[in-house]
Amino acid sequence: MEIIRLENISKIYQDHGIPVQALKDVNLEIDKGDFVVIAGPSGSGKTTLLNIIGSLDIPTEGHVFLERDNLTHKKKRELSAIRLRKIGFIFQAYNLLPVLTALENIEFSMMLLGLPDKERHKKAMKIMEELDIAELANKKPNKMSGGQQQRVAVARAIVNDPLLVLADEPTANLDTKTANGLLDLMQKMNEEKNITFVFSSHDKKVIDRAKKLFILKDGMIVNGN
Amino acid sequence: MxxxxxxxxxxxxxxxxxxxxxxxxxxxxxxxxxxxxxxxxxxxxxxxxxNTYYSHIQIHKKGFNDNRLVTSYIPEYKKVEDVLKKQKYITAYSNRVIAFGMLSSANSSAGISMIGIEPEREKRVSDIHKMVIEGRYPSGKLNEILISKRMSEKLEVTLGDKVVAMAADINGKVNSELFRIVGIYRSHTGEFDKVFVYVPIENARTILGIGDNVSEIAVITSSADSTFSYKKQLTNALKDSGYKTADTEVLTYQESLAMxxxxxxxxxxxxxxxxxxxxxxxxxxxxxxxxxxxxxxxxxxxxxxxxxxxxxxxxxxxxxxxxxxxxxxxxxxxxxxxxxxxxxxxxxxxxxxxxxxxxxxxxxxxxxxxxxxxxxxxxxxxxxxxxxxxxxxxxxxxxxxxxxxxxxxx
Structure with missing residues (x-):
């Protein structure tokens, strides 16, 4: 079942007044349960593409469909609501809120959804146990290792049961063992819970696990999948 | 959160x-x-x-405050008194006779604002009796005068000394009366102390030749914050009593103290x-x-x-x-x-x-x-x-x- 469809996506940035073509005529489809990797060298447009899929950025040309709903002309407020309910994000630098504990970071997006205290606490604890990070519940990010922070970030990304999770170079800051552990975890989530993951990465460990692979070069997809 | x-x-x-x-x-x-x-x-x-002088409400003949003429006494003030006695929000009132004049001692003289008071009733509408710093407050006996410390210094007089008060009467004739200083006061207002002296109301009436009339009625109400409402009630009550209010003014302290x-x-x-x-x-x-x-x-x-x-x-x-x-x-x-x-x-x-x-x-x-x-x-x-x-x-x-x-x- 199709979740995401990109039609003729182009993106041109203005860099100090000079137009830079980040994406050119990109077309792709992502289905429910996919484990997708968008690979390519630095500057190939991976993050831009991921941002457009995640409605964080708007294309200069083309259309983005999420569950056949065209996102291209939606208002900021509507896109925020879509991101909150349907998309989970995992960032290279983890990006947990430093003033919140691990548990509170996971609860935060549920709070934005308006879930009552007890329910979100219960749900956050359950997911932490599943990801084997329950002992981190009361720790703040500065007291956790990179791998631990990224696991908390994964928990935050999936706790609202999103349609898809976008992970921008999630293993870039992790050592091999931790990175493999994290990928195992996400693969397990994908297989057991049928959560759709879309990665941007040039890490071989990530690319090797892809069910669907898009290779970007100079803003264009150079392989079918 | x-x-x-x-x-x-x-x-x-x-x-x-x-x-x-x-x-x-x-x-x-x-x-x-x-x-x-x-x-x-x-x-x-x-x-x-x-507390020194103005009370909550003052009643005068209309325009009295503009020139304070001797002739500007309250018409039929006893009718006003009858109405005042019936108002529950009025806790006290006192009649006054006011005139400009001159006070002379053996050594000097000064312009004065002479207030003829009913000493016992005045105690209930002002605190001038509490401001006496030497001697005593007038008892009501004729020819007793209360002057300020400042005035005593200017006239170079002290307790027990005699002074002569002069003022023009209702016909323009200058009358005088001899007074004995029984008390010296000091209020909180320097300007007030410069001119105000207190004498029995009968003496003031005699000097001014105004019979038993009064120039001002000072009124204390049950609440200083409600004076405008009381003024309205009092004006209505005066009208209802058949008193001709057109010639009289009822002023709250806010109006009297406009400056x-x-x-x-x-x-x-x-x-x-x-x-x-x-x-x-x-x-x-x-x-x-x-x-x-x-x-x-x-x-x-x-x-x-x-x-x-x-x-x-x-x-x-x-x-x-x-x-x-x-x-x-x-x-x-x-x-x-x-x-x-x-x-x-x-x-x-x-x-x-x-x-x-x-x-x-x-x-x-x-x-x-x-x-x-x-x-x-x-x-x-x-x-x-x-x-x-x-x-x-x-x-x-x-x-x-x-x-x-x-x-x-x-």
């Missing part, structure tokens, strides 16, 4: 928070003290004027300007602090946007941080202000070194700051509002960020 985040964000940079918090605390405490001293001065000024009320108004306006200056100083402090705070958290704001936090919620979160800063600063500032206020309100602030100018404004040497509802509202509302408003610009800056730019921000 928003409150938790706001508090923790404020605690991230404790020194910065403490600096802005200190400015709010000082601002609130200073506002409270300044305002309470103002309120105390205004109240004292009014109370002094009311002082005007001064009080200017004082209040000045206070508003001072609030604005303090609020502006805090406002710019908050703008600066919150801008720094926002720029330090651009990445985080980007993450919040990415995970679906609406711009309105981000805006609220930043304003809430500033509001909490204002709230905490206000509460602490208010407590600090109260701690300073309490001993001051008990012991007063001695401004004796400015005695002359204080007296010319009708003020005592010691000012007692007063905490009224307006002072409390001003202290509690101005700063939290200023801080919340001060956060609008930084909050707007935050929500103008694009999530992708914010996430890339270093």
């Amino acid at each position: 928003f409150f938790k985040i706001a508090i923790r964000n404020l605690l991230r940079n404790k020194r910065r928070t403490l600096i802005i918090l200190s400015s709010i605390i000082i601002g609130v405490a200073a506002t409270l003290i300044y305002d309470s001293i103002n309120a105390g001065m205004i109240d004292q000024m009014l109370v002094n004027q009311i 002082i009320m005007y001064l009080i108004d200017i004082w209040k306006q000045t206070s508003i300007i001072i609030y604005l200056i303090i609020a502006l100083a805090v406002l710019f402090g908050v703008i600066n602090t919150m801008l720094m705070s926002v720029f330090e958290r651009v990445n985080e704001i980007g993450v919040l946007m990415s995970i679906g936090m609406k711009n309105s919620a981000i805006f609220r979160m930043i304003v809430l941080e500033a509001f909490m800063l204002g709230l905490v600063g206000t509460v602490v500032g208010f407590i600090v202000g109260i701690l300073i206020y309490l001993p001051l309100s008990h012991n007063g602030i001695n401004l004796g070194i400015y005695s002359e100018s204080m007296s010319s404004m009708g003020l005592n040497n010691i000012i007692y700051p007063e905490l009224n509802l307006m002072v409390i509202i001003n202290s509690l509302v101005v700063m939290p509002l200023a801080t919340a408003v001060g956060a609008f610009y930084p909050a707007r800056k935050a929500i103008k960020l694009q999530p992708t730019d914010a996430m890339r921000y270093v």
